[in-house]
Amino acid sequence: MICCIEQFIYKSPTLMRIRLLTRRDASASLLAVGTFLTVLFLSAGVAVNAQQQLSKRYPGGKNVRVELRNISGTIVVESWNKNEIRLTATIESKNAHVVPKQINECLVVDVMGDNRGRGDVGDINFKLQVPANSSVDVETRRGNISVSNIRSGLVRAHVSSEGDIELTNISATHVVAQNVIGNIFFDGEFSSGGTYEFKSTKGDITIRIPGNSAFRLIAASPTKQIKLNDFWNNGFKTQDGRKYVGDVGDGRSSVSVTNFSGSITFLRK
Amino acid sequence: MNCEQCQELIHDLIDGSLSQRDESTLNTHLEACLDCDSVRQDLSSIVTYCQMHRGEYEAPPNEQALWLRIRNVIEAETGGRRRAAAQTDTRRPSFVGRLMGHTWELSLAQLASLTAAVVLLVSLTTVIGLRRWGGETVRVAPAYTSNVNDRVWQRNQVINYWNQRVELNKARWSPEMRETFDRNMRVIDEAVANSLNELNRNPHDEVSEQMLNESLNDKLALLKEFSDL
Numbered sequence: 001m002i003c004c005i006e007q008f009i010y011k012s013p014t015l016m017r018i019r020l021l022t023r024r025d026a027s028a029s030l031l032a033v034g035t036f037l038t039v040l041f042l043s044a045g046v047a048v049n050a051q052q053q054l055s056k057r058y059p060g061g062k063n064v065r066v067e068l069r070n071i072s073g074t075i076v077v078e079s080w081n082k083n084e085i086r087l088t089a090t091i092e093s094k095n096a097h098v099v100p101k102q103i104n105e106c107l108v109v110d111v112m113g114d115n116r117g118r119g120d121v122g123d124i125n126f127k128l129q130v131p132a133n134s135s136v137d138v139e140t141r142r143g144n145i146s147v148s149n150i151r152s153g154l155v156r157a158h159v160s161s162e163g164d165i166e167l168t169n170i171s172a173t174h175v176v177a178q179n180v181i182g183n184i185f186f187d188g189e190f191s192s193g194g195t196y197e198f199k200s201t202k203g204d205i206t207i208r209i210p211g212n213s214a215f216r217l218i219a220a221s222p223t224k225q226i227k228l229n230d231f232w233n234n235g236f237k238t239q240d241g242r243k244y245v246g247d248v249g250d251g252r253s254s255v256s257v258t259n260f261s262g263s264i265t266f267l268r269k
Numbered sequence: 270m271n272c273e274q275c276q277e278l279i280h281d282l283i284d285g286s287l288s289q290r291d292e293s294t295l296n297t298h299l300e301a302c303l304d305c306d307s308v309r310q311d312l313s314s315i316v317t318y319c320q321m322h323r324g325e326y327e328a329p330p331n332e333q334a335l336w337l338r339i340r341n342v343i344e345a346e347t348g349g350r351r352r353a354a355a356q357t358d359t360r361r362p363s364f365v366g367r368l369m370g371h372t373w374e375l376s377l378a379q380l381a382s383l384t385a386a387v388v389l390l391v392s393l394t395t396v397i398g399l400r401r402w403g404g405e406t407v408r409v410a411p412a413y414t415s416n417v418n419d420r421v422w423q424r425n426q427v428i429n430y431w432n433q434r435v436e437l438n439k440a441r442w443s444p445e446m447r448e449t450f451d452r453n454m455r456v457i458d459e460a461v462a463n464s465l466n467e468l469n470r471n472p473h474d475e476v477s478e479q480m481l482n483e484s485l486n487d488k489l490a491l492l493k494e495f496s497d498l
Contacts, residue, residue: 071498072446112497120443141494142449160494161453180453180491201487202456222463222480242476258483260460 052091054098060084060131061105065154068109070140073123075157079132079149086129092122135172144182164203179203183262187269190215192252201260208267214249218256225263270298274423275305283313290430319396339386346379417468417478424485431492442498450495457491460484 060083068075073092080086085107089098097114100107115121123143130136132151139145139158147155148168155172157165162181170188177184178199187208190196196215198205211230219226224241236246257264275298281287282295299306375383439447464481467474 116497119441120446122443141498142446160491161449180487181456199483201453201460201484220476220479222467222476239476243479260463260480260484261456 052094052096054087054089054091056087056100058085058087058100058102058107060134062133063105064131064134065106066128066130066134066136066138067106068126068128068138069112070109070124070126070138070143071111071115071121072142073125073140074143074163075126075128075138075140075145077128077130077136077138077145077147077150079134079151080129081132082129083131085131085134088127088129090125092124093120095119096121096124098124189213190253190255194253196253196255198256199258200262202262203259204263204265205257205259206265206267207255207257208269211268212249213253214247214251215253215255216247216251217244219244219264220257221259221262221264223259223261223263225259227263227265229266230268231266270294272298272302272305274419275299275302276308279305279309279312282309283316288427288430290426339382342382343379346375417465417472417481421465421481421485424489428485428489428492431489431496434496435492438496438498446498450491453491454488457484457488461488 064085066077066085087100087107087109091098095115095118096111097118098109098111099114100109102108109126111121111124125143130150132149134150135152135154136147136150137154137156138147139156139160140163141160142163143159144163144165145157145159146166146168147157147170148166150169151171153172154174155167155170156174156176157167157178158176159165159179159182161179163179164182165177165179165184167175167177167184167186167188170186171191172188173191173194175186175188175194175196175198177186178197180201181203182200183203184198184200184205185208186196186198186206190209190213192214198207213231217228217231217236219228220243222242226241226244228236228244231248233246233248236244238244275295278287278291278295282292287295299309435450439450442450461481461484464477464484467477468481471477
């Protein structure tokens with residue numbers, strides 16, 4: 001069928017002109033598309049260049065502490081086997097300032113303070129690699145927080161508004177995880193004498209701990225979605241299933257879980 | 270504002286840690302209520318006295334020995350007279366009679382010493398008492414009896430203040446940040462409303478009361494944290 005049409009076109013002079021015109025149009029179209037793609041590519045290049053990358057290393061010590069106050073963006077904290085802190089940040093806006101300060105063994109990154117009065121500074125995504133025994137205190141107005149493989153005195157993750165919090169392989173004396181909208185997941189151990197606080201307004205809270213954990217629990221959720229699973233015992237006092245108070249084992253650590261409209265689930269490792 | 274709420278805030282007023290609005294409300298009540306004003310004056314004078322005389326009074330190295338010396342001096346001065354009186358009056362009146370009938374004759378120096386000792390004793394007792402029990406005795410017991418609506422109203426006054434601050438800054442935020450804030454505020458407002466509804470149904474429900482308090486605190490925290498942006 002195509003061959004027939006081509007033969008027909010070649011035989012007709014009028015159609016030959018049309019065909020030539022069509023070829024010229026095609027070349028013009030190709031040129032236009034090429035130009036468009038070039039412009040698009042260059043724009044993308046400019047957009048990529050607009051993002052700043054920050055990467056710095058700081059010496060560690062015996063009692064390393066990391067404090068990070070972000071406005072918007074993700075925060076990832078993980079341990080590594082070096083005695084130093086590595087901070088990597090992807091900064092969306094050119095207007096944003098990130099000025100980490102090291103005071104003794106404490107690294108402070110205060111995006112809020114560094115950018116006061118600058119208006120919107122966009123997302124800043126942080127990745128921190130720290131010694132495993134570091135105390136970690138991080139917060140953001142908006143964005144996810146992930147902390148993993150930390151064994152220290154403190155792990156605090158605070159999202160002022162919405163963002164998931166994931167704390168994996170944590171063994172700390174004091175743990176605080178709080179957000180308004182978003183899930184909270186804790187996987188770790190409760191140390192003897194430690195305090196653990198998990199709080200969300202709208203999201204699911206999941207706590208995964210060893211079966212031999214000993215703690216005093218106060219768990220409250222008006223939606224009655226509290227599942228203690230293997231950690232439930234007859235000693236628990238409950239108010240209509242909305243609040244549970246009781247000891248698991250000898251109650252050596254103190255655990256408080258509050259969720260306004262979501263579930264609270266305890267899982268055994 | 271009632272008297273209980275007023276007396277709870279008087280400490281903060283004297284410390285100067287009240288917001289302008291709270292201070293104004295409190296002063297309005299104090300102008301109208303003599304009892305509360307009297308409490309404010311008492312507390313204020315105690316605090317001022319302690320601030321003025323901080324570090325002035327230190328306990329003597331051996332307080333008991335000092336008192337023994339004072340007593341010996343007084344007894345030595347008066348002992349001779351008592352013995353002479355006992356020799357002239359052979360009757361033994363009762364203790365009360367002796368006390369009532371006793372006349373004290375002190376020289377100016379003795380009177381001054383006695384007065385100084387009494388002042389020292391009172392000051393020491395006051396300072397030690399304030400240091401040891403100041404928190405419990407001076408502080409007015411919190412009013413646990415105020416009802417939920419009053420507390421919510423009070424909390425909302427503070428929330429309104431921070432809300433105004435947030436509204437002033439909101440124009441500077443990105444559209445995404447504004448949406449995030451509004452969405453989260455709606456979620457917290459929902460939690461507050463649910464707790465209040467539950468409390469209206471069952472006014473003594475502890476879980477709802479806890480949830481109400483916590484959600485109001487969360488709302489305040491959200492406002493404060495976003496007011497900085």
